[in-house]
Amino acid sequence: MTAPPTTPPTTPPTVRSAVRPRRAKERSIGEARPQVWTYIVLGLGLLVVASPFAWMVLSSLKSEGEIRRVPPTWLPEAPSLANFSDLFARLDFPQFFTNSAVVATAVTVGNLVFCSMLGYVLAKSEFGGRTWLFRLVLATLMIPGMVTLVPLFVLVANIGLVNTYWGLILPFLAGPFGVFLMRQFIQGIPDELIDAARMDGASELRVFLQVVMPLCKPALATLAILTFLGSWNNFLWPLVVATSEEKYTLPVALALYSVGQNQTEYGLLLAGAVVIVVPVLAVFLLLQRYFVQGIAMTGIK
C-alpha cells in the first residue's frame, strides 16, 4: 500500500488501464457466469420479438398454397417474388409511396421549424406567460385523439381540404411532443453562449438561427426521425381524410385492401406488409443511434 505513491506517476495509469478495471468489474459485480444466462434470456426474448418479422419476410416469398399449409413451414420451398409483382400490378404503389413521402416530409419540416422555435423561447427567454404556455403544451399531450377527431374533420371539410395533401398535413404540422423534446434539449445549452450573443447585439432570430440551431443537431435529427415515422405510420386520420385512391397513404391502402374479399389473399397481404415495413426498418437501422438518443432525452427529463 505504501509503495504506489513513491513510484513515478507514469506507470500507475498504464497498469490500471491494462489490468485493474477488468478485474475489478468482474470481481465486484461478480457476474462472469450469470452473463451467459443474461445472453440466453435476452436472446430468447429477442427471438420472440423478432420472429414475426422473420416469418413475415419469409412467408411473403411463399406460394398461396404453402402459406395455408398445416403444419406451417418456416423456409419457403420455392422462394419467388410473384406476390410482389402481383401486388404492384394491382395497386398503384408508386402513388401511395409518393403520398406517404410528401405528407411525412412536410409534417417533419413543419415540426422541426415550429417546435424548435417555441422550444427555444420556452427554454431560454424570460417572458410573460412562459410557464403558462409550457403547461398548455404538456396538457395537450394528454388530450385523446378521439376528442378532436370529428370537430377536426368538420373543420377540414369546411375549409375544403378533404382529400388534399393540406388536409393530411396541417393538423400535424406542429405537435406538443416536438416542443417538449426541443425545450428539454435546448435547456441543456449553456446560458452563457446565448447571453454572449445577445450582449453582442444579435437579435433573437439571429441567436436562434446561428447559435442555438447548430447546437441542436442531435435533437433535430431525433425529432425528424420520430416525426417522420409517426407520420409515415399514421393510420386513422389519413383513413378519414383521404377519400379517393390517389390520396391514400401506404397504411390506408393496405388496410383497405386487406378487408373484404381480399382478406383471403394471404400472399399479397404479406407482400404488402413487407413493402410498408422494410423501407422503414432500413432507415431505422441506419439511424438507430439517433432514435436511442432522442427517446432517452425525453425520458430522463
Next chain:
Amino acid sequence: MSAVAPVRSGARAPDRTAPAVPRRHPPLRRRRTWAAWGFALPFMALFLVFTAGPVLMSFAMAITDLRSSDLRNPLAVNFVGIDNFRAVLADPLFRKAAANTAYFVLVGVPLTIGLALAIAVLLNTGITRLTAFFRVGYYMPVVTSIVAVAVVWRFLLQPDTGLINEVLGWFGIAGPNWLADTHWAMPSLIAMATWRSIGTLIIIFLAGLQGVPVSLHEAAALDGATGWQRFRYITLPTVRPTILFGAVITGIGYLQFFEEPFVMTQGGPLNSTLSVSYYIYNQFGFGNYSYAAAMSYVLFIAIIVLTVLQFRLLGDRDPRPPRRRRAPATPVARQEVGR
C-alpha cells in the same frame, strides 16, 4: 458638421459595448416578450385552429344534442347540459367498453413496464457485448406500421395454421382460437400491444439506468447485498422518476387503445375487445356526434385521473416510509455512539 460628427461617433462607441442600452431602451424586456411570442406564434396559430378549437367544439357538442344531420344548420341544436354524460354512464355497451379498457390498462401497463424494466436491467448490467444489437432488435416493432403488424399477427394467432399454436403444440398444449374466443381475444391484443410498446420503454429505462451510480452497487455488493436487494434498494429508487414517466406515457397511450381492436377484431367477438376509443369512433360513424363527444370527454377525464394517480403512487412523495424507518433508527445509533 465637423462638430456634430465626433459627437455621433462618440455616442456610437458605448452603444456597442452595450451597458447603456437597457437605459436608453427601457422596454427591452417588453421587446423580448414580443420576440418570444413572435417565436411562439406559428405554433400557437396552428394550435388554436387545429387543437384548441376542436377541443372546445367537441365540448360544445357534448352539451348539446348535435347529430350529423344537424351540421348544415348548427344553430338549431338544443342545449342539453349533462344529459349526454348521464346517458353515457348508463349505457351498458359503454360500461362494457370501459371495463374492457380498464382490463387492457390494468394488465397491459404493469406487464409492459415490468418486461421493459427487466430487459433494460439485463441489458444494462449483465452484458458487455451486443448491447446495441439487442436494443435495436427490441425496438423494431415500434417503428412498424400497425397495418402490417395486424396482417402478421392475424396469421400468427390463427387456430390451425398459426405459428403460436404450432409452438404451443410442441409442448402438447392445444392453443385456443385466439381472436375468436371471448376469453382469449383481449389477452391476444394485450400481448400484441406489449410487443409493440416495450421497445420505447426499454430505451427510456436504459437511459435512466445509466444514472445509477456504479459505486453504490459495488459498495452494496461488498456489504453482501444480493442482486435482488441491490435492484430493490439502489436501482429502483434511482430510476423511479423514469419509471413514472414510462408509466404515464404508457397509461395515456393504453387508455386510448383503438388501433389493435380496429385492425384485429373490430371489437369482437361479442364486444369482448370493444374499447372506449373504438366505441367513440363507431358512434361518430353513426352520426351521434354529441354522444360520442361526451364519451371522449369521459375518456379525457379518465386519462387525467390515471395520470394524477400514477404521480401519487410513483411520484416523489413515495420515499416517506424509509424516512419513518430512519427516524427511530438514528437515536439508537447516537446512543450507541455515545457509549
